[in-house]
Amino acid sequence: MSSTTAQGTKATTSTKDGRIGDILLDVKGLKKYFPIQRGFLRRTVGYVKAVDDVSLYVRSGETLGLVGESGCGKTTASRCIIRLYEPTAGQVFFKTRALSPDGTPKMVNLLELSREEMNRVRQEIAMIFQDPINSLNPRMTVADIIAEPMVIHGKYVKGESEERIVELLRRVGLRPDHLRRYPHEFSGGQRQRIGIARALALNPSLVLCDEPVSALDVSIQAQTLNLLQDLQEEFKLSYIFVAHDLSVVQHISDRIAVMYVGKVVEMASSEELYTNPMHPYTEALLSAVPKPDPLYKSDRIIMQGDVADPSNPPSGCYFHPRCQYAVDLCKQKAPEFREVKPDHWVACHRAEELKLRGVY
Amino acid sequence: MAVAAAPAVPAKRKELSQSYWSLVWYRFKKNKLGVLGGIVLIVLYISFALIPEFLAPYALENRSQFVEAPPTAIQLFDEQGRFQAPFVYGLERRVDVAKRLRTWVPDTDRKYPVRLFVQGDEYQLLGLIPMNIHLFGIDADPREARIFLLGADALGRDYLTRILYGGRLSLLIGLIGQFLTIVLGMTLGVISGYYGGPVDMFVQRFTEFLAAFPNIPLFMALSAAIPNYWSPIAVYFMLTIILAFLGWGGLARQVRGLVLSLREREYALAAKSFGASDLRIMFRHLLPGTTSHVIVIATLSIPGMILAETALSWLGLGLRPPLTSWGTLLQDAATIRAIRFTPWLLWVVPPILITIFAYNMLGDGLRDAMDPYSGRG
Numbered sequence: 001m002s003s004t005t006a007q008g009t010k011a012t013t014s015t016k017d018g019r020i021g022d023i024l025l026d027v028k029g030l031k032k033y034f035p036i037q038r039g040f041l042r043r044t045v046g047y048v049k050a051v052d053d054v055s056l057y058v059r060s061g062e063t064l065g066l067v068g069e070s071g072c073g074k075t076t077a078s079r080c081i082i083r084l085y086e087p088t089a090g091q092v093f094f095k096t097r098a099l100s101p102d103g104t105p106k107m108v109n110l111l112e113l114s115r116e117e118m119n120r121v122r123q124e125i126a127m128i129f130q131d132p133i134n135s136l137n138p139r140m141t142v143a144d145i146i147a148e149p150m151v152i153h154g155k156y157v158k159g160e161s162e163e164r165i166v167e168l169l170r171r172v173g174l175r176p177d178h179l180r181r182y183p184h185e186f187s188g189g190q191r192q193r194i195g196i197a198r199a200l201a202l203n204p205s206l207v208l209c210d211e212p213v214s215a216l217d218v219s220i221q222a223q224t225l226n227l228l229q230d231l232q233e234e235f236k237l238s239y240i241f242v243a244h245d246l247s248v249v250q251h252i253s254d255r256i257a258v259m260y261v262g263k264v265v266e267m268a269s270s271e272e273l274y275t276n277p278m279h280p281y282t283e284a285l286l287s288a289v290p291k292p293d294p295l296y297k298s299d300r301i302i303m304q305g306d307v308a309d310p311s312n313p314p315s316g317c318y319f320h321p322r323c324q325y326a327v328d329l330c331k332q333k334a335p336e337f338r339e340v341k342p343d344h345w346v347a348c349h350r351a352e353e354l355k356l357r358g359v360y
Numbered sequence: 361m362a363v364a365a366a367p368a369v370p371a372k373r374k375e376l377s378q379s380y381w382s383l384v385w386y387r388f389k390k391n392k393l394g395v396l397g398g399i400v401l402i403v404l405y406i407s408f409a410l411i412p413e414f415l416a417p418y419a420l421e422n423r424s425q426f427v428e429a430p431p432t433a434i435q436l437f438d439e440q441g442r443f444q445a446p447f448v449y450g451l452e453r454r455v456d457v458a459k460r461l462r463t464w465v466p467d468t469d470r471k472y473p474v475r476l477f478v479q480g481d482e483y484q485l486l487g488l489i490p491m492n493i494h495l496f497g498i499d500a501d502p503r504e505a506r507i508f509l510l511g512a513d514a515l516g517r518d519y520l521t522r523i524l525y526g527g528r529l530s531l532l533i534g535l536i537g538q539f540l541t542i543v544l545g546m547t548l549g550v551i552s553g554y555y556g557g558p559v560d561m562f563v564q565r566f567t568e569f570l571a572a573f574p575n576i577p578l579f580m581a582l583s584a585a586i587p588n589y590w591s592p593i594a595v596y597f598m599l600t601i602i603l604a605f606l607g608w609g610g611l612a613r614q615v616r617g618l619v620l621s622l623r624e625r626e627y628a629l630a631a632k633s634f635g636a637s638d639l640r641i642m643f644r645h646l647l648p649g650t651t652s653h654v655i656v657i658a659t660l661s662i663p664g665m666i667l668a669e670t671a672l673s674w675l676g677l678g679l680r681p682p683l684t685s686w687g688t689l690l691q692d693a694a695t696i697r698a699i700r701f702t703p704w705l706l707w708v709v710p711p712i713l714i715t716i717f718a719y720n721m722l723g724d725g726l727r728d729a730m731d732p733y734s735g736r737g
Contacts, residue, residue, distance in 0.1 A: 082633050084629055084632055084633055118635075122635035123635070126633070126634070129626040130626070135626035135629075137645055148631065148636070152634050153634075198634075
């Protein structure tokens with residue numbers, strides 16, 4: 001039930017300062033099932049549906065926040081986009097320059113590319129990882145780490161590239177004399193900056209940020225988020241920002257996609273989503289956002305039950321066992337991911353009739 | 361996080377930045393036993409593998425009439441008890457008809473001073489520099505008298521000389537064999553761990569097949585397969601390859617295990633996300649993470665290789681005369697007759713033991729230095 005996202009409705013609805021352009025990445029019906037194998041012959045006895053029909057899009061220059069509980073498939077989805085995992089089904093359209101001889105950008109389906117073609121496209125999609133300790137090779141110096149993407153793509157030129165590395169390092173707030181050091185000599189925030197510098201080495205157009213600040217201290221989180229925003233403005237970057245912390249996501253995102261058990265259940269601009277959520281799961285998540293007001297009496301929605309098991313999901317809408325608004329239809333039929341209002345996408349049968357509570 | 365003020369002591373900054381290996385070296389230095397093992401090994405390799413020609417008083421195959429002469433005692437006092445510069449007595453042959461024994465007794469009429477840096481048999485140092493200077497020796501016509509610090513063998517050859525030369529083959533077989541093992545084991549281990557699936561299955565079943573085979577019959581079969589018209593050197597390299605071929609399995613399994621965990625590290629994923637090739641990920645990102653482990657295993661298993669060569673040669677399956685290794689020397693010493701009448705032939709055992717101990721001490725020291733969880737310094 002791949003949802004059809006009509007190109008027309010998503011065309012430039014320019015917000016803020018007009019930095020946001022056309023569609024850069026359009027993901028349709030992305031699925032990733034991991035087989036469960038048992039026994040000596042490794043027979044496949046089932047599948048973990050880590051990503052189960054994800055559709056989303058990113059415009060150039062904007063930030064799409066991807067939120068959800070642990071294990072809902074946010075990270076898997078982002079890794080499928082860059083084909084670190086081979087998706088089971090779906091389409092990932094990306095506007096790339098790397099594959100056309102004259103450098104004009106065109107939309108290609110990444111999942112149909114050969115290995116070599118995909119590797120060329122990887123110059124334009126970079127990744128920032130969650131764990132600042134594990135994402136840098138401990139045996140390489142900072143200079144080698146940042147130079148690596150250039151070396152891989154044969155773009156390392158002695159002298160010139162070294163200057164660029166120093167410039168990148170300065171840009172992310174580190175000193176040139178850090179070049180010859182090893183990752184273990186840096187703090188978590190500094191290491192994440194090295195990861196950011198590496199991601200920028202090839203001038204990408206899209207950066208997949210996989211929970212880049214969740215391993216950091218709160219004060220460092222803010223610095224890093226501000227750095228990411230500055231860089232976005234300066235280099236015209238688009239971000240997919242995977243996170244589980246709603247306040248972080250609100251701070252940085254232009255639009256937000258909410259995931260639940262492998263599916264995107266709601267996608268809208270961040271103001272719209274926060275003020276006017278249309279999916280009960282989003283409402284429950286928003287009620288958990290802490291408010292900086294000591295007199296505020298929380299009327300948090302406490303969800304019943306556990307997150308659904310992605311290898312054995314419930315019938316109909318995956319969220320129905322925990323949903324306080326569920327009706328019979330929800331148990332029988334999975335809702336379609338549809339555009340209820342312009343640029344507001346929801347997968348809920350009762351989206352129109354429910355009046356859900358936002359944050360404000 | 362603005363650029364901080366320039367450090368007050370810029371000179372010191374350089375020292376602060378230490379690579380993994382300099383940290384390992386720093387920790388290793390604190391382990392006295394490990395350092396001792398390393399020093400002993402360096403001395404052994406220099407004296408046995410590099411310059412035995414200079415240290416030995418005679419050439420390897422220099423035979424003499426002094427068949428099975430016992431170790432020569434170096435004298436400091438003459439018959440009257442007067443102190444003199446070191447000298448040795450000449451040897452005189454006695455035959456005990458009743459016991460049917462031939463023995464050698466010192467002839468106190470003939471004295472030969474022991475000298476350092478004497479001229480003797482011609483040789484080429486390191487295979488390059490022609491020389492005839494030996495570290496020590498006696499001033500005498502070698503047909504008339506000789507110095508045998510560790511006795512002589514059944515052909516009248518100096519046994520110290522033979523142990524020194526024999527060490528070259530035995531010590532190097534461990535190094536060369538282990539080098540081949542590392543190359544084989546690391547390559548197959550990293551391929552097996554990185555690709556997984558059928559490749560992994562095949563490599564793992566093959567190592568199990570090798571491990572399940574009884575070693576000695578396999579050695580026998582493989583060494584019987586070496587044609588006997590091959591030159592001794594070819595036989596030597598063939599034996600090295602056989603030892604390496606049988607030894608890589610364990611290493612490959614360990615490397616595979618490490619790679620399995622390393623490839624899930626985000627830095628391997630990061631390299632992949634930037635479009636790195638499989639080869640680059642395997643050899644630039646995964647293998648360096650296993651080197652410390654591999655070095656420890658290799659150091660600890662070199663003695664096994666040396667012992668395997670010794671044992672095989674002792675069984676007559678490995679090196680054969682005229683090649684001289686500790687194994688072939690041990691073969692000469694391993695008869696009842698040798699132990700009863702020429703026990704000095706057992707002098708080959710201490711160098712073997714010292715080598716093995718030194719390797720183990722070095723290996724333990726390296727393991728402690730490289731293991732981040734050891735809790736030491």
